[in-house]
Amino acid sequence: MIIDNGKLNKQQRKAVETTEGPVLVLSGAGTGKTRVITDRIVYILENNLAQPWQILTLTFTNKAAYKISKEISISDTSFKILNSKELWMGTFHSICLRILRRNFEHIGLKQNFLIFGEDDQKSVLKHVITNLGLDIKEYNPFVWVDKISFEKDKGIQDKYSNKELNFDKIYTAYNAQLARLNGLDFGDLIIKVLELFQIAPDILEKYQKQFKYIMVDEFQDTNAAQMQLLQKLTGNNFNICCVGDDDQSIYS
Numbered sequence: 001m002i003i004d005n006g007k008l009n010k011q012q013r014k015a016v017e018t019t020e021g022p023v024l025v026l027s028g029a030g031t032g033k034t035r036v037i038t039d040r041i042v043y044i045l046e047n048n049l050a051q052p053w054q055i056l057t058l059t060f061t062n063k064a065a066y067k068i069s070k071e072i073s074i075s076d077t078s079f080k081i082l083n084s085k086e087l088w089m090g091t092f093h094s095i096c097l098r099i100l101r102r103n104f105e106h107i108g109l110k111q112n113f114l115i116f117g118e119d120d121q122k123s124v125l126k127h128v129i130t131n132l133g134l135d136i137k138e139y140n141p142f143v144w145v146d147k148i149s150f151e152k153d154k155g156i157q158d159k160y161s162n163k164e165l166n167f168d169k170i171y172t173a174y175n176a177q178l179a180r181l182n183g184l185d186f187g188d189l190i191i192k193v194l195e196l197f198q199i200a201p202d203i204l205e206k207y208q209k210q211f212k213y214i215m216v217d218e219f220q221d222t223n224a225a226q227m228q229l230l231q232k233l234t235g236n237n238f239n240i241c242c243v244g245d246d247d248q249s250i251y252s
Contacts, residue, residue, distance in 0.1 A: 007035060015241065016040045019049055019213075023241040033243040034064065037215045038071045040241060041087075044213055052086035056211040056233065058095060058226075060218045065090045068217070088211070092226050096189040099196070099207070106200045107192055114183040121145050121185050128173045134166060148174060152187030155225035156194050190225045197232050208235040219244035 008016065015025050016039045025036050037057060044050050059065045069089055088095065097115070104113060116124065125141035125148075147162060148171060154161050160168055178184060184192060197204035211233060216222070219242035222230070234240050 008039065012036050016043050019044060019047075020239065022238050024219075025241070025243040026246055027243075028245055033245070034068065034217055035071075036243055037217055037241065038068050040215065041068075041072055050212045053088060054210060054212040055087065055089075055215070056095070056213070057087065057089040057215040058092050058217065058230075059089070060091060060221050062091060062094070064217055065094075092229065093186060093189045096193045096229070099193050100184075100189065103196055103200070103203055106203065107196050108179065109184075109192075110182045112182075114181065115189075116178065116181075116183045116185045118145055120183070121148075124177050124181070125170070125174055128170060128177055132166070132169055132173060134170075139166070139170065144170060148185075149187050152185075152191050153223040153225050155223075155228040156191065156198075187225070190229055194225070194228055194232065204232060204235075207233060208237060212237065212239060214240040216240070216242040217244075220246050 012025065012035070015023050015036050019040075025033055027033055041055055041057065044055060045052065057065070057068060059068070069087060072087075088098075090098070100107075100109070100113075104111060122141040122145055125144050126136065129136055129139045129141065129144070147164075147167070151160060151162055151167075151171065160171065162171075178188070214230070214234060214237075216230065221244070230240070
């Protein structure tokens with residue numbers, strides 16, 4: 001059953017109804033890409049192809065996740081989700097946080113671990129740079145927050161991509177200090193889930209089996225770490241649907 005009430009074109013309706021194998025939808029802004037995800041979720045649920053908790057939907061903003069969830073809840077269909085929390089829907093980082101809250105002990109975190117914002121990161125970096133005996137003016141914490149964030153966006157690597165003098169020292173000391181404080185920064189949310197899946201393949205397998213369908217909004221904006229996460233979660237299940245606009249990509 002199609003529930004778009006004429007809001008989708010022929011190609012978009014085909015994307016909604018294609019429930020086996022990978023689906024990629026590329027089109028410009030304002031052409032109903034996100035609507036494809038909304039209607040596809042409802043289509044899958046109405047046809048009893050999966051339960052709400054078996055569908056993973058990844059977005060780049062909380063606003064987008066809220067919009068999709070709201071549209072599903074008010075859709076004029078016979079299927080109604082009584083509790084929107086049944087859905088695994090949110091930003092890459094919020095979904096990773098949800099996974100970490102359930103499996104924190106496997107990666108050396110304590111319960112109620114902290115998420116450090118940018119100001120907290122700068123304070124930690126200032127402490128680390130000073131303790132390393134480096135000039136705080138030369139190694140400005142404001143600048144190094146971005147350097148570290150950029151490195152973590154690369155995902156798990158054999159070697160650091162940043163070859164600057166003392167980068168490895170600062171990066172290692174910074175992460176060690178976060179660990180002592182039972183804290184993670186924003187970039188860690190994805191990195192730590194990737195590490196979790198390496199350390200505990202049984203946990204990865206559990207999520208791979210759980211998520212029968214994976215949806216990704218604004219796919220053009222995925223960075224290397226997020227791509228690694230998608231590859232892990234997808235595994236041998238190729239029921240992934242990505243929508244995006246390659247003209248708006250923020251990564252080359």
